[in-house]
Amino acid sequence: MAIFANRALTAAGWVENLRLETSGEQITRLTPGAEAQPGDTRVDTLLPALANLHSHAFQRAMAGMTEYRLAGRDSFWTWRDLMYRFTAQLTPEQVQAIAALVYLEMQEAGYAAVGEFHYLHHQPGGQPYDRLAELSDRIMAAAAETGIGLTHLPVLYSYAGVGEKPLEPGQARFGNDVDRFCTLVDQARGALTAMPSDCRVGIAPHSLRATSPTDLAQVVAAQGQGPIHIHIAEQPKEVAEVQAGIGARPVDWLLANAAVDGNWCLIHATHMTEGETRAMAASGAVAGLCPVTEANLGDGPFNGPTYLCAGGAFGVGSDSNILISLTEELRSLEYSQRLRDLSRNVLVLGEGSVGQTLYCGAASGGAQALSRNAGEIAEGKLADLVAIDSQNPALCALRADQLLDGLVFAAKDHVVTDLWSAGRHQVKDGRHVNRDRIIANYQSAIAGLLSGL
Incomplete structure (x- = not known):
C-alpha cells in the first residue's frame, strides 16, 4: 500500500509531497518531495493518528440519560448509581453492538486505537458466563469488525470501597478475586490468536478503592507483563477514603508501593x-x-503546567463516551487550564504551538500507554495514520505550521477524511467502511435494551 500526501507531519517535522509505503501493519518507506504513482491513495494532510487510551464502551449507550438534576447536589456518585442500574440490563450481543459503534465513531474522529478499560464481566446478578471471558470476546469481536487497534484491559474489581468492603448489588457483574481474574486474563490473551498482531491484552486494577494492597501486588506480579492501567485520584472523596483507609493519598501510596514505570x-x-x-x-x-x-x-482539572514542566507523559481518552471527539478532548484539556489559571496558551513549555504540543504529546503518550509502536510517522512504526482536509473552511486560512492549532482549537472532527489503524484503511471520505451495518446493528440493540429498562 502507498499513500501520497500533499504534506505530512513526520518524526522529522513537516514535509511536502510525501509518498509513504507500508508492508502489512508497518510503515516501510518515506519519500518526501516525491510524485504520486498510479494506485496511490491521495490525501491532503497526513498526521500520526492518536490512540484513545481510556474507554468504557458500554457507557456510550447511556449518553444523555444522566443530565437531569436530581434533588440535592448531583455528583459523580449519583451518576455512578444510575450507571449501575443501566449495566444490569446489557446482553453480550448488545455489548458488542455498542462497542462496534463506539469504535467506528472513534475512527471517524481520528483515533486509530483504543484502550478498553473493561469491567463488565459477568451475567446480571454476578453469575459468570460459561466462558469467563465472554464479554471480553465481545469487545474483541467489535474491534475486529471495525478494524481499530485494540489494547484490551480487563479490570480487577473486587471491593466496594477501601477496607475490602463487599461489592454492592450494582457491582455484581464486575467482581472477581485475583485467581478468577487471572483466569479471565489468560482466556483473553488466548483469544488474541484470532486478532491482528497489533492487538494487546494488559490489565487494569480498577482503583485503590476496588482492590486491596495485597491483591494489587499479586495481580501485578502474575499478569503485569504488559500495560497496567488504574483509576487514581479522580475525586476528592476518593482521595480522602484512600488516605483514611491505607494511610496515604492515592498517588503517593502507589508510587511508594508499586514499581510504577x-x-x-x-x-x-x-x-x-x-x-x-x-x-x-x-x-x-x-x-x-x-x-x-x-x-x-465535575472531576476538576489536571495539574498540567507542573506536570509538563517535570517532563510528564500524557494521553487522552473518551472514558464514559458521552461525546467521542478527538478535537474536543484536546481543546477541553487546554481550556480547563485556562479557566483555572485565568490565562491563555498554558500547556506549552516556553514558546511554541499549543496545538502541536497537545497533539504530538497525546500521540506519543497514547501509544506508550497502549504499548503500540506508533505515535509518529517514521519508518518501522505502525501505520496509525489520519488524513485531514486543510482546505476545509476551518483550516484553509492557515499555514502548515498552524494546522494543528487550527485542528485543536478551530475545527471539528469532520475534517478527517481517512484513517488507517495499523495499515487497515477503515475510514474513507470521512465514513467508516462498515458504517451502515454497524449503525443498523446498534439501533437494533438499543431498541431491545430500551424495551427492557
Whole structure:
C-alpha cells in the first residue's frame, strides 16, 4: 500500500509531497518531495493518528440519560448509581453492538486505537458466563469488525470501597478475586490468536478503592507483563477514603508501593499535590486524561503546567463516551487550564504551538500507554495514520505550521477524511467502511435494551 500526501507531519517535522509505503501493519518507506504513482491513495494532510487510551464502551449507550438534576447536589456518585442500574440490563450481543459503534465513531474522529478499560464481566446478578471471558470476546469481536487497534484491559474489581468492603448489588457483574481474574486474563490473551498482531491484552486494577494492597501486588506480579492501567485520584472523596483507609493519598501510596514505570497509565490523576505531580512525571507513567468526561462528571482539572514542566507523559481518552471527539478532548484539556489559571496558551513549555504540543504529546503518550509502536510517522512504526482536509473552511486560512492549532482549537472532527489503524484503511471520505451495518446493528440493540429498562 502507498499513500501520497500533499504534506505530512513526520518524526522529522513537516514535509511536502510525501509518498509513504507500508508492508502489512508497518510503515516501510518515506519519500518526501516525491510524485504520486498510479494506485496511490491521495490525501491532503497526513498526521500520526492518536490512540484513545481510556474507554468504557458500554457507557456510550447511556449518553444523555444522566443530565437531569436530581434533588440535592448531583455528583459523580449519583451518576455512578444510575450507571449501575443501566449495566444490569446489557446482553453480550448488545455489548458488542455498542462497542462496534463506539469504535467506528472513534475512527471517524481520528483515533486509530483504543484502550478498553473493561469491567463488565459477568451475567446480571454476578453469575459468570460459561466462558469467563465472554464479554471480553465481545469487545474483541467489535474491534475486529471495525478494524481499530485494540489494547484490551480487563479490570480487577473486587471491593466496594477501601477496607475490602463487599461489592454492592450494582457491582455484581464486575467482581472477581485475583485467581478468577487471572483466569479471565489468560482466556483473553488466548483469544488474541484470532486478532491482528497489533492487538494487546494488559490489565487494569480498577482503583485503590476496588482492590486491596495485597491483591494489587499479586495481580501485578502474575499478569503485569504488559500495560497496567488504574483509576487514581479522580475525586476528592476518593482521595480522602484512600488516605483514611491505607494511610496515604492515592498517588503517593502507589508510587511508594508499586514499581510504577512506563508500562503504567494513571487515569485521571486529577487531585494531586505539587509533589505528587512531579513524582508521577518522574516515574515515566502516562497520565491518562479524559477532559470531556472529567468536565461532565465535575472531576476538576489536571495539574498540567507542573506536570509538563517535570517532563510528564500524557494521553487522552473518551472514558464514559458521552461525546467521542478527538478535537474536543484536546481543546477541553487546554481550556480547563485556562479557566483555572485565568490565562491563555498554558500547556506549552516556553514558546511554541499549543496545538502541536497537545497533539504530538497525546500521540506519543497514547501509544506508550497502549504499548503500540506508533505515535509518529517514521519508518518501522505502525501505520496509525489520519488524513485531514486543510482546505476545509476551518483550516484553509492557515499555514502548515498552524494546522494543528487550527485542528485543536478551530475545527471539528469532520475534517478527517481517512484513517488507517495499523495499515487497515477503515475510514474513507470521512465514513467508516462498515458504517451502515454497524449503525443498523446498534439501533437494533438499543431498541431491545430500551424495551427492557
